[in-house]
Amino acid sequence: MSDTAADSAWRLPDDREAVRAALIEWYEDDHRDYPWRRTDDPYEILVSEVMSQQTQLDRVVAAWEEFLERWPTTADLAAADRADVVGFWTDHSLGYNNRAKYLHEAARQVESEYGGDFPETPDELQELMGVGPYTANAVASFAFNNGDAVVDTNVKRVLYRAFDVPDDDEAFEEAAQELMPEGRSRVWNNAIMELGGVACEQTPKCDGAGCPWREWCDAYASGDFTAPDVPTQPSFEGSRRQFRGRVIGTLREYDELELDALGHRIRVDYAPDGEYGREWLEGLLSDLEDDGLVETDERDEDDEFVARLRR
DNA sequence: ATCCCGACCT
DNA sequence: AGGTCGGGAT
Numbered sequence: 001m002s003d004t005a006a007d008s009a010w011r012l013p014d015d016r017e018a019v020r021a022a023l024i025e026w027y028e029d030d031h032r033d034y035p036w037r038r039t040d041d042p043y044e045i046l047v048s049e050v051m052s053q054q055t056q057l058d059r060v061v062a063a064w065e066e067f068l069e070r071w072p073t074t075a076d077l078a079a080a081d082r083a084d085v086v087g088f089w090t091d092h093s094l095g096y097n098n099r100a101k102y103l104h105e106a107a108r109q110v111e112s113e114y115g116g117d118f119p120e121t122p123d124e125l126q127e128l129m130g131v132g133p134y135t136a137n138a139v140a141s142f143a144f145n146n147g148d149a150v151v152d153t154n155v156k157r158v159l160y161r162a163f164d165v166p167d168d169d170e171a172f173e174e175a176a177q178e179l180m181p182e183g184r185s186r187v188w189n190n191a192i193m194e195l196g197g198v199a200c201e202q203t204p205k206c207d208g209a210g211c212p213w214r215e216w217c218d219a220y221a222s223g224d225f226t227a228p229d230v231p232t233q234p235s236f237e238g239s240r241r242q243f244r245g246r247v248i249g250t251l252r253e254y255d256e257l258e259l260d261a262l263g264h265r266i267r268v269d270y271a272p273d274g275e276y277g278r279e280w281l282e283g284l285l286s287d288l289e290d291d292g293l294v295e296t297d298e299r300d301e302d303d304e305f306v307a308r309l310r311r
Numbered sequence: 312a313t314c315c316c317g318a319c320c321t
Numbered sequence: 322a323g324g325t326c327g328g329g330a331t
Contacts (some may be wrong), residue, residue, distance in 0.1 A: 053317050059329070095327040098319080132318045152316050193316060202314080232313075236328065245327055291326090 010165045012179060013216045020181045020188075026212035027191035032198065035061060037190065042118035042143035043074050043107070046128075049135045050103050054095050057197075063092040075116060077107035083309040086293055087252050090245070097248055101292050102130025120144045141185035149176035150189045154196025157227045161200060161219035167228040202227060243267065243284060248293065248309070256297070256308035 013019050031037075034057060036048035047067055051060045067088060071077040077085070082104055089100035106128040110118055118139070119125055125136035134152050141147030149155075151172045159165040165175045180188045199209035204225050206214055214220045236242055246266040251257060263270035263281045272278050285307055288294035295310045 049316075052315085054315060054327075056315055056330070059315095090327090093328055095315095095329090096318095096325095098326060099317095102318080130318065134317055138316075150316080154316060197316075230314090233326095235312080239327090241325080241327055248327095287325095 010163055010171065010175065012163055012175065015216075016179070019213065019216055020179070022212035023191050023195060024181075024184075024187055026210065027187065027194055031190070031194050032057075036064065036142070040143050042120075042139050043077075043110075044068060045139050045142045046106065046118075046131070046135070047103065049138050050099050050130060051094055053099065053135075055093075059093070063094055066092070071107075073116075074107040074110045074118075077104060078111040080104065081311045082292070083252075083311050086248060086309065090249055090252065097244070097293055098291055099130060105129040106131060118143065120146055122147055137185070138189065141189045145184070145186040147185040147189060149173075149180040149185070150193065151176050152193065153228075153230055154193045154200075157202075158192060158196045158200045160228050161204075161225060162213050162217045164218050240284070244288060247284060247288060247307075251294065251307060251309045254308075256306045259305045259307065262307055 034048075036045060039045065044064075048060065048064050051064055051067075070088070071080055071085075082101060085104045086097050086100045089095075089097055094100070109128050110116060119127075120140065120143075122133075122136040122140045125131055125139050126133065128136075131139070134150055137147040137150045139147075141150065151169075155176055156167075156172050159172055159175050159179075160167060163175060165171050176192075179192075195211070195213070199205055199211045204219070205211075206217070206220055211217070211220070219225050243266055247262065250262060250265045257265075259278060259281060260270075260272050263272070263277070267276060270276055270281075282305075285294055285296055289296060289310075293310060294307055296305065296307045298305055
C-alpha cells in the first residue's frame with residue numbers, strides 16, 4: 001500500500017476522551033455569545049450560516065436580527081420578492097448576492113418540498129439550494145444535534161496543527177469524524193470552531209485563550225504554527241465582482257434602466273463602443289441574468305435595451 | 312494588502 | 322480540478 005497523504009502517519013492522542021472533555025468544558029465555560037447560538041430553529045441557523053460564510057461574525061449579528069424580523073419564517077421568505085431579498089443583502093453589505101438568491105430559493109424548497117418543516121439529516125439538507133457539506137452539517141448539528149463533524153477552514157487549521165493531520169480533504173474528514181463524540185454534534189461543532197476562532201487563529205493565542213489542547217498539541221510542542229494554505233482571492237478593486245455589485249446597487253434605485261445609462265452609472269470610464277462598453281456590460285448582465293438576479297428586455301420599437309432587478 | 316464558519320457551475 | 326462569486330474591517 002502506498003503512503004498517500006490520506007493514510008500517512010497522523011494519529012489522534014490515545015487519551016481521546018480526555019481530549020474531547022477538555023474542549024467541551026473549555027467551550028461551555030466561556031464562549032462568544034452570538035444570538036444564533038441560543039436558538040435551535042433550523043431556519044434561523046441557516047440564515048446565520050449563509051450570512052457568515054464570508055462575512056465577519058460581528059457584522060452578521062445586526063443583519064441576522066433584522067433579516068429574521070422582516071422574514072421570520074421560511075413561509076415569509078418564500079413569499080418575498082427576490083428583489084427585496086437581494087436588496088436587503090446589498091443594504092447590509094453581506095457580499096455575494098447569489099447567497100441571497102440561494103436562501104430565498106431554499107426557503108421555497110422547504111415550503112414546497114417539505115411542507116414548511118426542515119429535513120433533519122445532512123444528506124437531505126444538502127438538497128437545499130446553496131447548502132453544501134459544511135452548511136448541511138452545521139444546520140443538522142445546531143438545529144437538531146444530528147450532524148456529522150463539520151470541516152471548515154477553522155477545523156482544518158486546528159487538526160493540522162494539533163494532530164499533524166495532512167492538508168488533504170479526506171484526512172480532515174476522517175480525523176474530524178473520529179474525534180467528534182457520538183451524538184454530540186451540537187456542542188462539539190460549536191466548540192471546535194470556537195477553538196479555531198478565538199484560540200487557534202492564524203496567529204495563535206494558545207496561552208491567552210487558555211487552549212484546552214496544549215498538552216496534546218504538536219504545534220504547541222514544536223512551535224511550528226504553520227497552517228494549511230487558504231487560496232488567496234484576487235484583489236476586489238476593479239474586479240468583475242465589484243461591477244456586479246454596482247449593477248445590483250444601481251438597479252435598486254430605478255424601476256428599470258437603459259443599457260448606456262446603467263453603464264455610465266457603474267463606471268466613469270464607460271464608453272458604449274469602448275473596451276468597457278455595451279459588449280462588456282451585456283456580458284455582465286447576461287451572467288447576472290443566469291444567476292437569477294437581473295432580467296433584461298429588448299424593446300423592438302425604439303431599439304431600447306433595458307435591465308431591472310428580477311422580482 | 313489580508314482576512315473572513317463555502318458552494319456552484321463547467 | 323479550477324474559476325467565479327462582494328465588500329467591510331483591520
